Amino acid sequence: xxxxxxNLMSALLNNExxxxxxxxxxxxxxxxxxxxxxxxFLNYEKYDYSGRNxxxxxxx
Numbered sequence: 001x002x003x004x005x006x007n008l009m010s011a012l013l014n015n016e017x018x019x020x021x022x023x024x025x026x027x028x029x030x031x032x033x034x035x036x037x038x039x040x041f042l043n044y045e046k047y048d049y050s051g052r053n054x055x056x057x058x059x060x
Contacts, residue, residue, distance in 0.1 A: 008021050
């Protein structure tokens with residue numbers, strides 16, 4: 001995960017919109033939560049051999 005303080009300061013110093021910084025951070029947070037939720041639901045980590053041929057394998 002990136003450092004939001006650095007990204008926010010950079011956007012402010014360059015007179016850029018901070019909306020993109022917050023959108024990007026929110027996107028990263030949601031993706032991390034969804035990945036963790038999928039791992040908990042399937043009960044094995046991504047690329048873990050225990051999920052192979054179990055019928056609920058991660059596809060991609």
